[in-house]
Amino acid sequence: MLELYGHPFSSYTWKARIALLANNTPHVLKMVDPGHPDNSAFVAVAHPAGKFPVLKDGDTIVIESSAIIEYLALTHPGDAPLIPSDPDDAVAARMLDRVFDNYVMAPTTEIVLAHMAEATDPAVIEGASASLLRAYGWLENWFEGNLLPAHFSLASCAAAPSLFYADWVCPIPDACARVKGLRAELLSYQPVIHCIDEARPYRKLFPPGAPDRD
Template sequence: MLELYGHPFSSYTWKALIALYANETPFTFRMLDGQNPEFYAKVQAASPMGKFPLLVDGETQVFEASAIIEYLALHHPGPAPLIPADPDAAIRTRMIDRVFDNYVMNAMQESVDEAIRRGSASDEVQKRVDERLLRTYRWIENWLGDYSAGDAITLIECAAAPSLFYADWVTRIPEDCPNLRAWRAHLLALPPVSRCIEDARPFRAYFPLGAPDRD
Protein backbone atom coordinates (compact mmCIF):
# COMPACT_ATOMS: atom_id res chain seq x y z
CA MET A 1 0.00 0.00 0.00
CA LEU A 2 1.30 3.42 -0.95
CA GLU A 3 1.72 6.00 1.81
CA LEU A 4 1.58 9.76 1.28
CA TYR A 5 2.94 12.01 4.02
CA GLY A 6 1.63 15.56 4.01
CA HIS A 7 -1.03 17.95 5.27
CA PRO A 8 -4.50 18.67 3.82
CA PHE A 9 -3.86 22.44 3.73
CA SER A 10 -0.55 22.12 1.88
CA SER A 11 -0.64 23.12 -1.79
CA TYR A 12 2.07 20.67 -2.78
CA THR A 13 0.33 17.89 -0.86
CA TRP A 14 -2.77 18.70 -2.92
CA LYS A 15 -0.70 18.38 -6.06
CA ALA A 16 0.11 14.74 -5.27
CA LEU A 17 -3.34 14.00 -3.85
CA ILE A 18 -5.07 15.17 -7.03
CA ALA A 19 -3.10 12.62 -9.06
CA LEU A 20 -3.91 9.85 -6.59
CA TYR A 21 -7.61 10.75 -6.47
CA ALA A 22 -7.87 11.10 -10.26
CA ASN A 23 -6.72 7.50 -10.74
CA GLU A 24 -8.46 6.19 -7.61
CA THR A 25 -5.09 4.81 -6.53
CA PRO A 26 -5.26 3.09 -3.13
CA PHE A 27 -3.02 4.76 -0.54
CA THR A 28 -2.78 5.61 3.13
CA PHE A 29 -2.54 9.27 4.07
CA ARG A 30 -0.08 10.02 6.84
CA MET A 31 -1.09 13.41 8.18
CA LEU A 32 1.64 15.63 9.61
CA ASP A 33 -0.40 17.17 12.41
CA GLY A 34 1.93 16.88 15.38
CA GLN A 35 0.28 13.72 16.65
CA ASN A 36 2.76 11.26 15.17
CA PRO A 37 6.40 12.37 15.54
CA GLU A 38 7.57 9.31 13.63
CA PHE A 39 5.86 10.73 10.51
CA TYR A 40 7.88 13.93 10.83
CA ALA A 41 11.07 11.96 11.39
CA LYS A 42 10.51 9.97 8.21
CA VAL A 43 9.88 13.11 6.15
CA GLN A 44 12.86 14.94 7.65
CA ALA A 45 15.19 12.07 6.79
CA ALA A 46 13.94 11.61 3.24
CA SER A 47 15.08 14.84 1.56
CA PRO A 48 17.65 17.63 2.02
CA MET A 49 15.17 20.09 3.56
CA GLY A 50 12.74 17.57 5.02
CA LYS A 51 9.76 18.94 3.12
CA PHE A 52 6.51 17.19 2.27
CA PRO A 53 4.77 15.59 0.47
CA LEU A 54 6.62 12.32 0.59
CA LEU A 55 5.45 9.19 -1.20
CA VAL A 56 6.51 5.81 0.17
CA ASP A 57 6.09 2.68 -1.93
CA GLY A 58 7.65 -0.22 -0.05
CA GLU A 59 11.36 0.56 0.10
CA THR A 60 11.04 3.42 -2.39
CA GLN A 61 10.72 7.01 -1.18
CA VAL A 62 9.88 9.83 -3.58
CA PHE A 63 9.90 13.50 -2.57
CA GLU A 64 8.96 16.62 -4.59
CA ALA A 65 5.36 16.64 -5.85
CA SER A 66 6.26 16.66 -9.55
CA ALA A 67 8.53 13.64 -9.08
CA ILE A 68 5.76 11.87 -7.15
CA ILE A 69 3.37 12.35 -10.06
CA GLU A 70 6.01 11.09 -12.50
CA TYR A 71 6.46 8.01 -10.29
CA LEU A 72 2.71 7.39 -10.09
CA ALA A 73 2.35 7.70 -13.87
CA LEU A 74 5.11 5.14 -14.38
CA HIS A 75 4.47 2.63 -11.60
CA HIS A 76 0.78 3.10 -10.70
CA PRO A 77 -0.92 4.24 -13.92
CA GLY A 78 -4.65 4.70 -14.26
CA PRO A 79 -7.16 6.39 -16.54
CA ALA A 80 -5.84 9.90 -15.89
CA PRO A 81 -3.13 10.82 -18.45
CA LEU A 82 -0.78 12.32 -15.86
CA ILE A 83 2.19 12.41 -18.26
CA PRO A 84 1.55 12.29 -22.04
CA ALA A 85 2.97 9.30 -23.86
CA ASP A 86 4.28 11.47 -26.69
CA PRO A 87 7.78 12.70 -25.68
CA ASP A 88 7.33 16.21 -27.07
CA ALA A 89 3.94 16.59 -25.39
CA ALA A 90 5.49 15.33 -22.15
CA ILE A 91 8.19 18.02 -22.36
CA ARG A 92 5.56 20.72 -22.86
CA THR A 93 3.58 19.36 -19.91
CA ARG A 94 6.64 19.42 -17.65
CA MET A 95 7.45 22.95 -18.80
CA ILE A 96 4.00 24.26 -17.84
CA ASP A 97 4.21 22.39 -14.54
CA ARG A 98 7.26 24.52 -13.73
CA VAL A 99 5.33 27.70 -14.63
CA PHE A 100 2.75 27.00 -11.94
CA ASP A 101 5.26 25.95 -9.29
CA ASN A 102 7.88 28.62 -9.92
CA TYR A 103 5.93 31.62 -11.19
CA VAL A 104 2.58 31.24 -9.41
CA MET A 105 3.01 29.25 -6.20
CA ASN A 106 6.52 30.40 -5.36
CA ALA A 107 5.64 34.01 -6.21
CA MET A 108 2.65 34.14 -3.86
CA GLN A 109 4.65 32.33 -1.18
CA GLU A 110 6.74 35.46 -0.65
CA SER A 111 3.68 37.26 0.78
CA VAL A 112 2.77 34.24 2.89
CA ASP A 113 6.28 33.92 4.30
CA GLU A 114 6.35 37.63 5.10
CA ALA A 115 3.03 37.35 6.92
CA ILE A 116 4.33 34.40 8.93
CA ARG A 117 7.38 36.42 9.99
CA ARG A 118 5.75 39.81 10.60
CA GLY A 119 2.04 39.14 10.99
CA SER A 120 1.27 40.74 7.62
CA ALA A 121 2.87 41.32 4.24
CA SER A 122 4.47 44.73 3.82
CA ASP A 123 3.30 47.01 1.02
CA GLU A 124 6.67 46.58 -0.67
CA VAL A 125 6.51 42.81 -0.64
CA GLN A 126 2.85 42.71 -1.68
CA LYS A 127 3.54 45.09 -4.56
CA ARG A 128 6.37 42.87 -5.79
CA VAL A 129 4.18 39.76 -5.50
CA ASP A 130 1.31 41.48 -7.31
CA GLU A 131 3.58 42.47 -10.18
CA ARG A 132 4.98 38.97 -10.58
CA LEU A 133 1.63 37.24 -10.35
CA LEU A 134 -0.17 39.63 -12.68
CA ARG A 135 2.53 39.17 -15.30
CA THR A 136 2.24 35.38 -14.96
CA TYR A 137 -1.56 35.45 -14.98
CA ARG A 138 -1.54 37.32 -18.28
CA TRP A 139 0.99 34.90 -19.76
CA ILE A 140 -1.22 31.96 -18.73
CA GLU A 141 -4.26 33.74 -20.16
CA ASN A 142 -2.55 33.78 -23.56
CA TRP A 143 -1.31 30.20 -23.19
CA LEU A 144 -4.84 28.97 -22.46
CA GLY A 145 -5.83 30.05 -25.96
CA ASP A 146 -3.92 27.03 -27.29
CA TYR A 147 -4.63 24.60 -24.44
CA SER A 148 -7.44 22.10 -24.61
CA ALA A 149 -8.57 22.34 -21.00
CA GLY A 150 -11.07 19.52 -20.65
CA ASP A 151 -11.82 17.36 -17.63
CA ALA A 152 -8.64 15.27 -17.91
CA ILE A 153 -6.16 15.39 -15.05
CA THR A 154 -2.54 15.73 -16.11
CA LEU A 155 0.54 17.01 -14.35
CA ILE A 156 -0.58 20.46 -15.50
CA GLU A 157 -3.91 20.31 -13.67
CA CYS A 158 -2.24 18.84 -10.60
CA ALA A 159 0.08 21.87 -10.49
CA ALA A 160 -2.40 24.52 -11.63
CA ALA A 161 -5.30 23.79 -9.28
CA PRO A 162 -3.59 24.33 -5.91
CA SER A 163 -1.37 27.16 -7.12
CA LEU A 164 -4.27 29.13 -8.63
CA PHE A 165 -6.51 28.35 -5.66
CA TYR A 166 -4.12 29.98 -3.20
CA ALA A 167 -2.57 32.61 -5.46
CA ASP A 168 -5.99 34.14 -6.15
CA TRP A 169 -6.35 34.62 -2.40
CA VAL A 170 -3.15 36.69 -2.42
CA THR A 171 -3.54 38.54 -5.73
CA ARG A 172 -6.91 38.31 -7.46
CA ILE A 173 -6.89 37.16 -11.05
CA PRO A 174 -7.90 40.34 -12.92
CA GLU A 175 -10.96 40.73 -15.11
CA ASP A 176 -8.75 41.07 -18.19
CA CYS A 177 -7.93 37.36 -17.76
CA PRO A 178 -11.39 35.84 -18.32
CA ASN A 179 -10.08 32.52 -19.61
CA LEU A 180 -7.89 32.08 -16.55
CA ARG A 181 -10.71 33.03 -14.18
CA ALA A 182 -13.02 30.51 -15.86
CA TRP A 183 -10.33 27.81 -15.89
CA ARG A 184 -9.64 28.27 -12.18
CA ALA A 185 -13.36 27.79 -11.48
CA HIS A 186 -13.38 24.72 -13.73
CA LEU A 187 -10.37 23.23 -11.95
CA LEU A 188 -11.87 23.75 -8.51
CA ALA A 189 -15.02 21.91 -9.60
CA LEU A 190 -13.15 18.79 -10.73
CA PRO A 191 -13.90 15.99 -8.22
CA PRO A 192 -10.24 15.26 -7.27
CA VAL A 193 -9.67 18.98 -6.64
CA SER A 194 -12.94 19.68 -4.84
CA ARG A 195 -12.13 16.78 -2.53
CA CYS A 196 -8.87 18.50 -1.57
CA ILE A 197 -10.68 21.80 -1.04
CA GLU A 198 -13.21 20.26 1.32
CA ASP A 199 -10.58 18.31 3.27
CA ALA A 200 -8.60 21.54 3.73
CA ARG A 201 -11.57 23.68 4.76
CA PRO A 202 -11.17 23.11 8.54
CA PHE A 203 -7.66 24.60 8.38
CA ARG A 204 -8.44 27.89 6.60
CA ALA A 205 -8.02 29.94 9.75
CA TYR A 206 -4.31 29.14 9.59
CA PHE A 207 -3.79 30.96 6.28
CA PRO A 208 -1.33 33.71 7.32
CA LEU A 209 -2.90 36.44 5.18
CA GLY A 210 -6.46 35.55 6.15
CA ALA A 211 -8.61 33.26 4.01
CA PRO A 212 -11.35 35.01 2.02
CA ASP A 213 -14.95 33.96 2.50
CA ARG A 214 -15.22 32.22 -0.87
CA ASP A 215 -14.16 29.09 -2.74
Protein backbone atom coordinates in the same frame (compact mmCIF):
# COMPACT_ATOMS: atom_id res chain seq x y z
CA MET B 1 -0.60 0.58 0.48
CA LEU B 2 1.08 3.77 -0.70
CA GLU B 3 1.76 6.38 1.97
CA LEU B 4 1.71 10.07 1.16
CA TYR B 5 3.31 12.19 3.86
CA GLY B 6 1.86 15.67 3.83
CA HIS B 7 -0.79 17.96 5.18
CA PRO B 8 -4.34 18.62 3.93
CA PHE B 9 -3.74 22.40 3.78
CA SER B 10 -0.45 22.10 1.85
CA SER B 11 -0.60 23.03 -1.82
CA TYR B 12 2.15 20.62 -2.85
CA THR B 13 0.45 17.81 -0.93
CA TRP B 14 -2.70 18.59 -2.95
CA LYS B 15 -0.70 18.36 -6.15
CA ALA B 16 0.41 14.76 -5.46
CA ARG B 17 -2.92 13.83 -3.84
CA ILE B 18 -4.91 14.97 -6.89
CA ALA B 19 -2.83 12.59 -9.03
CA LEU B 20 -3.52 9.71 -6.61
CA LEU B 21 -7.23 10.51 -6.37
CA ALA B 22 -7.66 11.03 -10.12
CA ASN B 23 -6.45 7.47 -10.68
CA ASN B 24 -8.22 5.97 -7.66
CA THR B 25 -4.82 4.81 -6.43
CA PRO B 26 -5.26 3.45 -2.89
CA HIS B 27 -3.15 5.43 -0.45
CA VAL B 28 -3.13 6.82 3.06
CA LEU B 29 -2.29 10.40 3.99
CA LYS B 30 0.30 10.41 6.76
CA MET B 31 -0.19 13.70 8.56
CA VAL B 32 2.89 15.86 8.95
CA ASP B 33 2.08 18.08 11.89
CA PRO B 34 3.11 18.50 15.52
CA GLY B 35 0.59 15.81 16.51
CA HIS B 36 2.48 13.18 14.49
CA PRO B 37 6.18 13.58 15.39
CA ASP B 38 7.14 10.24 13.78
CA ASN B 39 5.80 11.38 10.41
CA SER B 40 7.60 14.72 10.71
CA ALA B 41 10.84 12.90 11.61
CA PHE B 42 10.43 10.67 8.56
CA VAL B 43 10.01 13.68 6.26
CA ALA B 44 12.94 15.50 7.89
CA VAL B 45 15.23 12.65 6.84
CA ALA B 46 13.58 11.82 3.51
CA HIS B 47 13.78 15.33 2.00
CA PRO B 48 16.92 17.49 1.91
CA ALA B 49 14.93 20.49 3.16
CA GLY B 50 12.40 18.55 5.23
CA LYS B 51 9.63 19.45 2.80
CA PHE B 52 6.56 17.44 1.89
CA PRO B 53 4.89 15.67 0.13
CA VAL B 54 6.94 12.50 0.35
CA LEU B 55 5.65 9.27 -1.18
CA LYS B 56 6.52 5.88 0.28
CA ASP B 57 5.74 2.87 -1.84
CA GLY B 58 7.15 -0.17 -0.05
CA ASP B 59 10.89 0.41 0.06
CA THR B 60 10.74 3.20 -2.52
CA ILE B 61 10.74 6.78 -1.32
CA VAL B 62 10.03 9.58 -3.79
CA ILE B 63 10.28 13.27 -2.92
CA GLU B 64 9.23 16.42 -4.83
CA SER B 65 5.67 16.60 -6.07
CA SER B 66 6.55 16.57 -9.80
CA ALA B 67 8.77 13.50 -9.39
CA ILE B 68 6.03 11.80 -7.35
CA ILE B 69 3.58 12.32 -10.23
CA GLU B 70 6.13 11.05 -12.77
CA TYR B 71 6.63 7.98 -10.52
CA LEU B 72 2.87 7.39 -10.22
CA ALA B 73 2.47 7.65 -13.99
CA LEU B 74 5.08 4.94 -14.47
CA THR B 75 4.28 2.57 -11.63
CA HIS B 76 0.58 3.07 -10.84
CA PRO B 77 -0.98 4.13 -14.15
CA GLY B 78 -4.71 4.65 -14.44
CA ASP B 79 -7.24 6.50 -16.56
CA ALA B 80 -5.79 9.94 -15.78
CA PRO B 81 -3.03 10.72 -18.30
CA LEU B 82 -0.63 12.09 -15.64
CA ILE B 83 2.14 12.24 -18.23
CA PRO B 84 0.44 12.48 -21.63
CA SER B 85 1.44 9.78 -24.11
CA ASP B 86 1.76 12.34 -26.91
CA PRO B 87 5.36 13.67 -26.61
CA ASP B 88 4.37 17.27 -27.44
CA ASP B 89 1.64 17.17 -24.79
CA ALA B 90 4.11 15.65 -22.32
CA VAL B 91 6.50 18.58 -22.92
CA ALA B 92 3.61 21.04 -22.44
CA ALA B 93 2.55 19.29 -19.22
CA ARG B 94 6.09 19.43 -17.81
CA MET B 95 6.56 23.04 -18.91
CA LEU B 96 3.27 24.19 -17.36
CA ASP B 97 4.07 22.26 -14.19
CA ARG B 98 7.22 24.40 -13.83
CA VAL B 99 5.26 27.58 -14.62
CA PHE B 100 2.60 26.86 -11.98
CA ASP B 101 5.15 25.86 -9.31
CA ASN B 102 7.78 28.51 -9.95
CA TYR B 103 5.75 31.52 -11.07
CA VAL B 104 2.33 31.01 -9.46
CA MET B 105 2.90 28.99 -6.28
CA ALA B 106 6.27 30.53 -5.40
CA PRO B 107 5.07 34.17 -5.27
CA THR B 108 1.91 33.01 -3.50
CA THR B 109 4.09 31.41 -0.83
CA GLU B 110 6.15 34.63 -0.61
CA ILE B 111 2.99 36.57 0.19
CA VAL B 112 1.87 34.01 2.77
CA LEU B 113 5.31 34.05 4.43
CA ALA B 114 5.35 37.86 4.42
CA HIS B 115 2.11 37.80 6.39
CA MET B 116 3.62 35.31 8.85
CA ALA B 117 6.66 37.53 9.50
CA GLU B 118 6.78 39.54 12.69
CA ALA B 119 6.53 42.76 10.67
CA THR B 120 4.88 42.35 7.26
CA ASP B 121 6.97 44.03 4.56
CA PRO B 122 4.57 45.65 2.04
CA ALA B 123 7.37 45.76 -0.57
CA VAL B 124 7.57 41.94 -0.54
CA ILE B 125 3.82 41.67 -1.04
CA GLU B 126 3.87 44.26 -3.81
CA GLY B 127 6.74 42.49 -5.62
CA ALA B 128 5.18 39.03 -5.32
CA SER B 129 1.77 40.34 -6.44
CA ALA B 130 3.40 41.91 -9.52
CA SER B 131 5.04 38.54 -10.26
CA LEU B 132 1.67 36.81 -9.95
CA LEU B 133 -0.06 39.27 -12.27
CA ARG B 134 2.73 38.78 -14.80
CA ALA B 135 2.35 34.97 -14.55
CA TYR B 136 -1.45 35.23 -14.96
CA GLY B 137 -0.85 37.36 -18.08
CA TRP B 138 1.64 34.86 -19.49
CA LEU B 139 -0.78 31.98 -18.91
CA GLU B 140 -3.65 33.93 -20.47
CA ASN B 141 -1.57 34.45 -23.64
CA TRP B 142 -0.42 30.84 -23.67
CA PHE B 143 -4.00 29.54 -23.40
CA GLU B 144 -5.02 31.75 -26.29
CA GLY B 145 -3.08 29.50 -28.67
CA ASN B 146 -2.66 26.27 -26.71
CA LEU B 147 -4.74 23.78 -24.80
CA LEU B 148 -3.95 22.44 -21.35
CA PRO B 149 -3.20 18.68 -21.73
CA ALA B 150 -6.25 16.54 -20.87
CA HIS B 151 -7.06 16.20 -17.18
CA PHE B 152 -5.64 15.05 -14.98
CA SER B 153 -2.11 15.57 -16.14
CA LEU B 154 0.94 16.80 -14.24
CA ALA B 155 -0.05 20.28 -15.48
CA SER B 156 -3.57 20.20 -14.02
CA CYS B 157 -2.28 18.68 -10.76
CA ALA B 158 0.05 21.69 -10.43
CA ALA B 159 -2.50 24.21 -11.70
CA ALA B 160 -5.30 23.37 -9.27
CA PRO B 161 -3.60 24.12 -5.93
CA SER B 162 -1.49 27.00 -7.23
CA LEU B 163 -4.43 28.84 -8.85
CA PHE B 164 -6.63 28.03 -5.85
CA TYR B 165 -4.32 29.72 -3.35
CA ALA B 166 -2.88 32.39 -5.68
CA ASP B 167 -6.36 33.79 -6.29
CA TRP B 168 -6.78 34.15 -2.53
CA VAL B 169 -3.72 36.39 -2.17
CA CYS B 170 -3.93 38.18 -5.54
CA PRO B 171 -7.25 37.73 -7.36
CA ILE B 172 -6.98 36.73 -11.01
CA PRO B 173 -8.11 39.82 -12.93
CA ASP B 174 -11.15 39.71 -15.24
CA ALA B 175 -8.75 40.43 -18.12
CA CYS B 176 -7.36 36.89 -17.60
CA ALA B 177 -10.67 35.16 -18.31
CA ARG B 178 -9.07 31.92 -19.51
CA VAL B 179 -7.02 31.58 -16.32
CA LYS B 180 -10.06 32.43 -14.19
CA GLY B 181 -12.09 29.88 -16.15
CA LEU B 182 -9.43 27.21 -15.72
CA ARG B 183 -9.43 27.77 -11.95
CA ALA B 184 -13.21 27.46 -11.81
CA GLU B 185 -13.15 24.35 -14.00
CA LEU B 186 -10.48 22.63 -11.89
CA LEU B 187 -12.40 23.42 -8.71
CA SER B 188 -15.37 21.48 -10.08
CA TYR B 189 -13.54 18.13 -10.32
CA GLN B 190 -13.90 15.52 -7.60
CA PRO B 191 -10.18 15.07 -6.74
CA VAL B 192 -9.85 18.84 -6.24
CA ILE B 193 -13.15 19.10 -4.33
CA HIS B 194 -11.81 16.34 -2.06
CA CYS B 195 -8.64 18.35 -1.29
CA ILE B 196 -10.57 21.60 -0.80
CA ASP B 197 -13.01 19.98 1.62
CA GLU B 198 -10.28 18.20 3.57
CA ALA B 199 -8.45 21.54 3.96
CA ARG B 200 -11.53 23.49 5.09
CA PRO B 201 -10.93 23.03 8.85
CA TYR B 202 -7.51 24.71 8.47
CA ARG B 203 -8.69 27.82 6.60
CA LYS B 204 -8.69 29.93 9.73
CA LEU B 205 -4.92 29.40 9.86
CA PHE B 206 -4.31 31.01 6.44
CA PRO B 207 -2.00 33.87 7.39
CA PRO B 208 -3.45 36.67 5.19
CA GLY B 209 -6.97 35.46 6.10
CA ALA B 210 -8.97 33.14 3.82
CA PRO B 211 -11.71 34.78 1.74
CA ASP B 212 -15.29 33.71 2.36
CA ARG B 213 -15.67 31.74 -0.89
CA ASP B 214 -14.59 28.56 -2.69
